[in-house]
Structures are given as structure tokens and as C-alpha cells.
Amino acid sequence: MLPFKIIRKIGKMLRGGAGSREIFLGTLCGVLIGFNPVAGLTLGLMILITLLLNANIGFAMLGVALGKILSLLISVVTFHTGFFLIHKVGLEGLFAKLANAPVTALMDLDVYAMIGSLPFSIIIGLLFGKFMAGTVTKVREQMVKAGEHEKVGKAVGNRFSRFLMWLAFGKQKISTADVLAKESTLVRKSGIILVAVVLVIGLLLEFLLVDSLLKKGLETAISSGTGAEVNVEDAHFSMGSGKLEVVNLQVTDPDKPTHNLVQIEQLSADLSVSDLLRRTYTVDRLAGSVLKTDVERASPGKVFEKVKDEADAAEEEKPDAEDGKSLDDYLAQAAKYKEYGRKIQDYLEKRQENAEAEAKGEKPEPSKDRALADAKRVGYLKARADLVTDRPEWTIRSLEIDQVEFSDSYPAHKIEGSELSSHPELNGVPTSIAMIPMDSEEPALKTVLHFEDPAAPHEISASFKNVDLAKAVKTGDDLKLEKGLADISAGGTFSSKTLDVPFTLTVRELKTNNDIVNNLKNIDVPGRLYGSLALPKVKVELDDNLKDAALDAAKAKAKEEVKKEAAKQLDKALDSDEAKDLKDKFKKLF
8 A cells, every 4th residue: 555655645746736836945945854953943943934935745745855864874074064164164253143142042053964964955955846846847748748639638538547547646626737837926825824823833732742852852962961871750841930850860871881870869950941042051059869870770771972892791790709809900990090080181171271262362273073072972963063152051050969879888978069060161150069978067079160260270178087998998818907997188289281189098996817907006198199180190108107106016016926925935944854853843842
């Protein structure tokens, strides 16, 4: 049945009442719609324009199919073309104004493939529309000439022939000759009414489906940033109050797809509705509860950025050996931390460049390498230019998340932050974030980022109390750590190039299988973390207190050993023949 439907559809399009202008407009608009890479305001406007114009819907669908196929095939080309048109021909200022203005900010004019596809879609749409209109017109002219032929007229004039024609081409309201003579108007007579009806239906559907659309949008937006699958159980947004509520948000770890990088049970945000018209997400307060990290998923999540092979996955899932970690394990862990440090350093460098340019009133040169990296991560059809000029894309004024659980052996914390944003250099105030134990008001870790002042270093401080060394440190057979507590205090500065964080490690209540170590009471180990985030170095200074503690412990151990040796020698002496003779003499005397 499907081939017959296709044949009849084509036949109806050939014999139907659409004039050449309607065919041309339908095909052109369809190609423009198909090339559109983003389902946003631009796509919606293009559909409304198609309905308003006297465009044939059937040929428009044909154009959509062609445009969508071609857009996927040449996505890399449209990306590079978009980068060239936005950054290299003097139009970056225009695109920046459009990307920052209300309403036009929602048209995705900062998407490289959107701008890059315009010349291709217009040229292909015009050529394909001209070709289809001309081809259909010629076919109809041949059909009219054939019908005027006496023998052909008799052959198609009987009932059976008319039935076959109806079966193949459908019912024709007007003759093919009249269709050829027909002059179509540019605008559909009922276009305004049709557009109004579509808008009303669209608004109703959006109102009814806003939660599901929001859920899908959150999953897509976050996954584009992490490169892995994101799941949201439920989401609700109130346009009136600007209240956003999210339930059970799970973000897959791209380096470990069997686990979630982070998951949070409840999340609520107070959004500024007016800022949404500029694609700006200003959150006055973001609150959440029960945040966990490294939680095993019910099923492995999809990874879009990179896919690990089975050997890598098996290696990651392999449990630690009972006798501790191997050198390879420590090297792999060090490489992982180094990669985290490099990513943080790259972020700081980009923000620092923007901050310095902002202070000078300049715009940093666009980086083709970064644009390509983003395109490979999120897809060539979704990569965007960084055209924000006067405000961050998103800002969280206040952040409060309770019951943050990093692991079973680590106490629960709460996270508090202020002025977090996508472009902190444009926010004008410092960004701070702190991790605080649930039973305390003193931050265990706090960072203050000073992008508002390019010359100011960033600050970091840490204060961890009563760290269980028996759980945190693995030792070998020579030294078995049964008990021990540690306090860590640190505070210093860092930037994209330097790292300078002095620290003090206080170890106490040690209990091991080594008596010398056990005699060490409170040990204060000062040190310094320096270098860079990508290549950090640690310097430990053994001060006089530690030396004295070690010396006292060694003396105590030595005295104990001397006592043991003296007792042993005394026992040996008492068991000698001379000692026995002396004992016998004493007995005779008394």
C-alpha cells in the first residue's frame, strides 16, 4: 500500500491545483525549514511565514526532507562557513547585537550552522524550487497536449480510464489547463487566520506541554555541557512566578558511564522571567537537597563526547586489591587529578582573557580551536559563538544545597555560593562557593574567584577536622595503621598560571604496630602547595617540633630497649655457674 500512496501523492501534486508560484514558494520555504539546525524561534517564524505565504504544503514537505538531509551531510561545511561569516567578514558586531537584544536573542543567530547554512539553503531552495515548478509545469503542459489529441482523448474518456486516473491521481477540482492558466497570489487569503490558529494551538500546546518540554530542554542543555546522558524524573515551571522545580536530576559521568557524576533529589530555582527574552537565565535563588556523587546507575548512561572500550570500563570497575593499591593505580589516579587540574586551568585562562579584554574595553579574538572543540563535543549543528557582550548567559545569585554526600566515609555537607555565572568577568562582583559541614558554620572549603578584577588572584581556604586516617590512608604490612586523626588547615591564592597555598597537617592519636610511631603525640607538618593547577608540587617542611617529637619518641624507644636488654642480661647472669655458686655460699652462711 505504501508505494501506491506515494504514487498517488506524486500524481496529486502533478495534477493538483497548485500553481507554479505555490510550488516554488513551498519548495523554497521547505528547504529553508529543513536546513534550520535548531528547534527555536527562527524555526517557528519560518513555519508561520510558510503558512502565511501562498506556498503549497506538499512541496514544502518535500523541501523539508531535502533540506534536512543536506544539512546533516554538510554540517561540517556549514559550521566553518558560519564561523567565517560571524568572525571574519566584519559582521561580528551585528551578530553580537542581535544575540544580546530581547527576542532576537531567542533566534539562535549565534549558532554557527544556523548562519553558515543560510547561503546554502537560499541557493539550493531557489534552484530546487525553480526546478520543481518548471518540471511540474512542463509535465502538465504535456498532459494537456496529450488530452487534446483525438485518440488519447477517446482512450481516457471512458469510465474505466477515468477510474484509473482517479485511482492514481485523485480527484481534480479544476482542469490541468486551468491550473496552468492560474495566477497565484503571493499571500494566502486565509493566511492570517491560519497563522493565528496555529499560534493559539501552539501556545496551548506549549502551556500543556511546558513541563515535558522543559524536562527535555534541561536534559539536552546539561548533556551538551557534560558530553553524557542526563535524566530528569520530573520538571515544572510557572511562567507567572518564575518558579522552576526539578525532581531527581541524574548526570552520567562521561569517564565512568556506570555511575552518575552527580545526582540531586530536589532542585528549585526562582527565575527572572523578563530576562528570558534575552536568553538570559538569572536565578535569584537556587536551592536543593540530597546531592550525591559517584552513585551507581540502574543502567549505564550514554556518552556523547567519547566512548570507552570494554577493557577500559573493566579496568575502572576493578576493585582495589586487599593489600592496597599498585603503582599503576596511583599513577592513574595522579593522571586523573592532573586532567582535572588542566581543565580548571583552561577555564581560568579563558575567563582571564575575557576579563582582561573587558577591562580594556576589548573583545578577545575568537578561537577556532575552541570552537572546533565545542563542535566536536556538542555537535556541529549546535555549536555557538561566544557573542555575549554585556551580561552573562546565566547567573545564580544565591546557591544553597543541603545534604551533600560525597561518600559513606565522609560526613554530609551543605554547599553555599553566590554570584555564580557563565561569564563571571561580566558580572562585576566576586564569585564565591563554600562547602560547610552540616553540623558546623565554619566552611571546610571555600573559594572566591575575582574575575571582576583581572589583577587580583583567586582565593582558597580549607579546614578539615578529624579526618579518619585509618579509612583515608592505606598502608602496607610493615606499618599497619589502626587509628589516627588528622586536621588540615590551608589558605592561599591561585590563578590560571600560579598556585601558592601554604598548609598545616596535624596528626594525632596514632595507633599502629610500630611503637616509635605510637610515641609520636601531636605532629604538626607544615607545607606548601605550589606550581600550577596542571602541574602542582608539594613541599613539606619538617620543623623543630616534628624533629623533637621524633627524637623524644626515639629516646623513649631506646630507653625501653635498654631496659629490656639489661633485664635480659641480668637473667642470663643469674643463670650462670658463678651465680649458682654464690647462691650456695649465701645459703651456707645463713
